[in-house]
Amino acid sequence: MDDEDQAAVSRSTWPPPPFFWKDFTPAAIERIDQLRHERAEADNITDPKAIQSIHLEGLPRDLRNLQPPPEPADGRWRVFGANYQLADELPSLDGTEIRRLVPNQEERDQDGKHFDRALTMKRLAKSLLLNFLELTGILSINPAEANDKILDIRDLFYNFHHLINEYRPHQARESLISMMQATLDRTRAETNAIRDAKEKVERVLEGLGSLKVEDETSQPDSSSAMNGQSKTDEKAAWLADSDEMWRGVLEETL
Template sequence: MAEQEQSSSSTFPNPPSFWQDFTPENLTRIEQLRKSFAEANPTRDVPIRLSDIPDSLINLQPPAEPKDGKWRVFGEPLSLDDKLQTLEEGGITNLAPTHPSRQGDNATPSSLDRRDVPRADHALELKRLIKSLLLNFLELAGTLSINPGDGLAKAEDLNTLLFNIHHALNEYRPHQARESAAELMQEHLDRTRRETTAVRSQVEKARRVLEGLGSLTIPAEAVRGAAAAAGEDAAQVAEELKALDKRRDAELWAATDAAFA
């Protein structure tokens, strides 16, 4: 097992050893087992992992979930509990908090957690850390101009300040993610409302057009009466009515196009 972890964490790792289990015969066998399970349990879905299968087919199924929630990928340890590492765990000095709300009778830099501080205090702390960074950089420049050999200690102070600044920023990432998600949801909601308003406006416009079109009538009786009085035959009256219908349809389409233009 140790050799496998060492090989998987190399720069160019080889394929895992269980690739040899993926033979055509084993693939056919596991498909037959899944088909048999589906036939024996028609009301159930085929699970991702079948139980009671030969050892030669175990690697053909997805691996089981880690019981402790931890695993390794290319030698890097990963965990389901994605917790931000503290500065003390990384061997870095955690600068004492400056805000009164983060100080107590028994408060120490190791017992305090920036995540328990209001958001406004995060911003205040970042400002003070950045000011301290600028001041220490100025002191480093002065030290290097007088005695360059004494600049290493001040460079270490700058390194500690930078680590604390980055740690404070990383602690603020969840709030940033929540605000970004809320902004995206609000934009989606506003866009949906605008589209709904536009659709309702077009529906109302179409309703008014249809109501106007429904109020139009064809004076067919007047045409027939005039044709009969003039002694025209029925065929000629029918042709005139057809031409009138076409002209009315053209006018209706023109009015509709003008309304929706």
């Protein structure tokens, strides 16, 4: 595949499978696994994960696509027409046409005072409202002089957005903590429900066991013939209650 076809494929919305998918045959996979194990024996590597992550050099042409490429030297790569980089850092406002209205991270907290982002963003929000009112006044009097005020509002928005983006790592950590806590709470609730169902089942089984022992130890007697029917009715009623309990246990479990 030439460069133009490859570029067209990378820019399409739903690109077709890569052209090298035909290289992933069982025979080729077995060959590269054998080469990895031979390299692992030579380097005294026994960890299976470390063996699978071995990067082999000088592979034949039909095996080169069976191992992932090494990390890019400059830390940048391109996927489906979009550029990515390993060090995903927040770009700085320095070196751009945007005026910095808040101190850099290196310049903060140097005077012994804590840099309060919330207070700074409140001040920027009030400045935005004030500049917007000034812009409306300028537009009503002399619209030709509104360009400077529009640039001021732009710089305020960029600085405000930059401070918000500094919260992204904290937001990611808190989101991960919230997801893990929700998973833990759900697992604990399911475990408690299973334990409750287990206790109910054990109580039902104990009741059934006591009825069985009572039937085996009881001897038919002419004096108890009067109470036979009443015991049978009690047993039937108890079994009916047990059936209802079983249904409740099954419903709660499912």
